[in-house]
Amino acid sequence: MTASLDARLVVRRPGFALELALAVAAGEVVALLGPNGAGKSTALRAVAGLQQLHDGHLRVAGRTWEEPVRGIRLPAEKRRAGLVFQDYRLFPHLSVRENVAFGPRSRGRSRREARAIADGLLERVGLTGLAARRPGQLSGGQAQRVALARALAVAPQVLLLDEPLAALDAGTRAEVRTGLRDYLAGQAAATLLVTHDPLDAMVLADRLVVIERGRVTQQGSPAEIAVRPRTAYVARLMGLNLLRGRVADGRLWLPGGGGIALTGTPESGSASSGGAVPGDVSSGGGVPAACGGEVLVAFRPAAVRLHVGDAPADRSSGGAAGSGTSALDGSRSGWSAVVEGVESHGDYLRVRLGGPIPALADVLPAEAAGLDLRSGRRLHAALDAGQLRVYPADEPDTATVTGPPADAVREGLTAPAS
């Protein structure tokens, strides 16, 4: 494997276990995306040497940095890893130039050499004029660039960025994000970026690795993940509804027991709804009826249509999801839903639906007036089959959500992205 970073990071704490297989090529930018507490920062700290591994291994450019089984552990100061902390952690008592020169100085460069390196990097990030300032006199965006320059000053083999944009206000965020992408594009180091913001991940990374509760749940290109989410968390990030079901007899059968008629080829139908989705996945598989197994169904909230009144077939069942009776009326592709909440999103309303199929639905204000969207209100929901994206629930190159996570990590995810 030509990957510059190759690792299986295992960290155990009471009530939490991280087990993450990672391979990052030199020059590649990989984003670790996940909710708070998923173990993203722990993984980053483990690579930097600030968090001890309990098992697994960490190799960078062919050299083993840590492998508990063999008793190998290189201390943080001996690793060539540049870490940009979420809160930057600039030394408040040193000038900007001295902050950037700190790394080279600590690694044995002469004062003059270290200064020259620092000045070169400060010029690259456009902060030459601020070299004599103290960190306390910098704006958030400037401090972020100093932190980046300081991490780069040690010529790291691995560049680690912990939520690099989280501490910035919305205005500077967009600007710094663009600048950061340019710096990262010209990087020779294997770069690992931690974020919980899908936009940061999409813009900055070549590849995304989604971790939830310490395990990888999905990985792939930003476009792939945006279009074919595999977990509820990813779907929510991408603003999609995600259901799991089976395809049989030309229908999509959901766990509630009902079926939705699939007309045409849902995959190709995504073109009509894919205006806001970056990239397009043309899997060529069409309706995966052939696979016969479990499928995932992703659709935008706008694909859900709400009408007043129950679905006719649902009246008898009373909407009891677990009763085994059909919650869906196949002929009308609809079900009886309960309004749980409504949020205003500017030019549309987002309705949270409960009932047999929890989903989000977008409604135009003009429609909303006729629907009377009170909490607890029962409505008939229908799906536009042409806007569904249906794909197999388990793919060979992705973590099987249903399978044992450890196996998924070990077998499925060490393969490098194409």
Next chain:
Amino acid sequence: MTPAVESNPAAGDIPADGMPAAASAAAGRDTGDAFRAPLVLLLPALLGLAFLVLPPAALLLRTPWAQLPRRLTAPGVLDALWLSLVTATLATLLCLLLGVPLAWLLSRTRFPGRRLVRALVTVPLVLPPVVGGVALLLVFGRHGLLGGWLDARFGLTLPFTTSAVVLAEAFVAMPFLVISVSGALRAADRGLEEAAATLGAGRWTTFRRVTLPLVGPGVAAGAVLCWARALGEFGATITFAGNFPGRTQTMPLAVYLAMETDPQAAIVLSVLLLAVSVTILAVLREKWMTSP
């Protein structure tokens, strides 16, 4: 010191919360915001203030100012002052040399019994100084734990020498430094030390270039406390080092001795000690403690 100063503006607000609205309004109207304090607190507070301020004031009031020049140049007075300043400074340096690393050890490493060690460090703080002097004799005395060995091996006899004064002062004063510095270390941002490590700095480089500059104000405050305590040391010094003019007789000892023979001289010496310590504390405070 500083926290007390900082909490003062808030102190005016706290009593108002606990008072009925009408009473607090009346107090505010009559005496202004600064004195909105219930009598139960105000009275003992003023008494306490008087109790602390009156004695030094009395010292100044009763000083025979006319005789001052003659008294100050009397034989032995300047010797005692000089000895006090030198030994207090040496004791402070000794405390810095040993106390800062000790504080680092107590707040940055983990070892079994660390809590016990932390408690032991503060023992000299609660130990009566005279007892401390006796204890020092039991270690460094001619037949002490280390004294005999020092005598036999190096021909070194510590008790009743100027070195003994420095040791006695350092023994009593070091806990002040250790507590102050380890407090500063615990409050200091560990994240910056982590950042230094990722940049390739070992623990010593990190300590020297990051930790120490960050806790600088804490170290300075500790050193000032330490020096002031050493300057005023009496009990351990007279027990362990004796009372020999020019060699071990520091200012507090001179004051005590003069009190028995010539009370006027004792007052003059006391005023001198007061002036010197207040001046030096003021200078150091200006220089170190205003810039965090």
